[in-house]
Amino acid sequence: MFALENYIRNIPDFPKKGIGFKDITTLIKNGPVFQQAINQLAEKFNRLGIDRVVGIESRGFIFAAALAFKWGAGVVPVRKPGKLPAKCIREEYALEYGTDAIEIHEDAIEKGQKVLIIDDLLATGGTVAATIKLLNRLGAEIVGIGFLIELDFLNGRKQLAPYPVHSLIHYQCE
Amino acid sequence: MFALENYIRNIPDFPKKGIGFKDITTLIKNGPVFQQAINQLAEKFNRLGIDRVVGIESRGFIFAAALAFKWGAGVVPVRKPGKLPAKCIREEYALEYGTDAIEIHEDAIEKGQKVLIIDDLLATGGTVAATIKLLNRLGAEIVGIGFLIELDFLNGRKQLAPYPVHSLIHYQCE
Numbered sequence: 319m320f321a322l323e324n325y326i327r328n329i330p331d332f333p334k335k336g337i338g339f340k341d342i343t344t345l346i347k348n349g350p351v352f353q354q355a356i357n358q359l360a361e362k363f364n365r366l367g368i369d370r371v372v373g374i375e376s377r378g379f380i381f382a383a384a385l386a387f388k389w390g391a392g393v394v395p396v397r398k399p400g401k402l403p404a405k406c407i408r409e410e411y412a413l414e415y416g417t418d419a420i421e422i423h424e425d426a427i428e429k430g431q432k433v434l435i436i437d438d439l440l441a442t443g444g445t446v447a448a449t450i451k452l453l454n455r456l457g458a459e460i461v462g463i464g465f466l467i468e469l470d471f472l473n474g475r476k477q478l479a480p481y482p483v484h485s486l487i488h489y490q491c492e
Numbered sequence: 493m494f495a496l497e498n499y500i501r502n503i504p505d506f507p508k509k510g511i512g513f514k515d516i517t518t519l520i521k522n523g524p525v526f527q528q529a530i531n532q533l534a535e536k537f538n539r540l541g542i543d544r545v546v547g548i549e550s551r552g553f554i555f556a557a558a559l560a561f562k563w564g565a566g567v568v569p570v571r572k573p574g575k576l577p578a579k580c581i582r583e584e585y586a587l588e589y590g591t592d593a594i595e596i597h598e599d600a601i602e603k604g605q606k607v608l609i610i611d612d613l614l615a616t617g618g619t620v621a622a623t624i625k626l627l628n629r630l631g632a633e634i635v636g637i638g639f640l641i642e643l644d645f646l647n648g649r650k651q652l653a654p655y656p657v658h659s660l661i662h663y664q665c666e
Contacts, residue, residue, distance in 0.1 A: 387558035
């Protein structure tokens with residue numbers, strides 16, 4: 319077993335001064351480590367009968383696609399406005415200054431389908447909370463939410479109740 | 493066997509008037525169809541000892557990640573400028589009007605590693621040709637280039653010589 323946290327690279331002052339960015343490229347470029355991470359995420363949500371794995375743009379796609387492939391489930395992208403070509407629904411969410419929005423195709427999920435939400439990193443949870451709203455509007459049954467990394471000190475998890483959240487790597491402080 | 497082309501949705505006038513966009517979300521949301529597509533791509537490049545699968549932002553990530561996971565290979569993102577957090581190299585490429593650029597981390601590939609380039613769609617080939625340049629600068633051995641879809645009438649393939657190119661779905665005309 320690899321210690322996954324050893325494969326994350328910390329980048330100071332990215333994308334802006336004072337922010338320590340968790341670079342996952344050093345983990346995913348290592349084939350056996352990437353495979354282990356996907357298998358560990360899969361174990362957390364096995365036997366839940368997941369129909370579709372929802373990946374949040376764009377690093378979330380990497381983990382969502384590998385998991386979906388492993389299970390034979392579908393992949394559904396959640397993207398920034400204007401990226402998805404067919405009819406979408408949209409949710410806005412608050413940023414430190416102003417708002418942003420995400421979209422999903424309105425035919426991405428059939429009512430009652432079991433879905434898992436995947437992203438690379440849970441910070442304040444705004445994007446994921448908006449994704450939950452999108453999926454509920456489409457009548458999805460959200461069976462869980464998975465992350466490679468969770469920044470525990472930002473308490474993003476409290477926005478995601480009551481859904482089960484699992485993260486493979488936790489940071490207690492900046 | 494599913495006929496993959498039946499799962500692609502044509503979106504007229506996206507992202508701008510006169511362009512017929514090939515929407516892959518209708519294929520990837522179907523688990524067994526997505527799994528078949530990945531397995532078919534894998535068959536094309538099996539037994540080549542691929543170390544890393546290079547995915548081009550951002551739909552390319554979906555296919556690159558699933559393939560890499562299947563093989564136990566690493567995943568390497570090629571992205572628009574400013575997205576990758578560590579030290580990058582960059583290549584510019586021509587658009588219809590002006591230029592654009594893509595980047596890769598300079599430590600993404602070790603010299604001599606065998607890499608496969610993956611994207612969802614081959615159009616004029618500008619982004620992929622720039623990706624080839626990036627990978628050659630890093631000393632990668634490019635063993636092939638794979639696409640879900642190829643727009644044959646745009647002749648993008650001629651920019652990618654001498655590397656083996658395989659696409660699962662071909663369009664002869666717009």
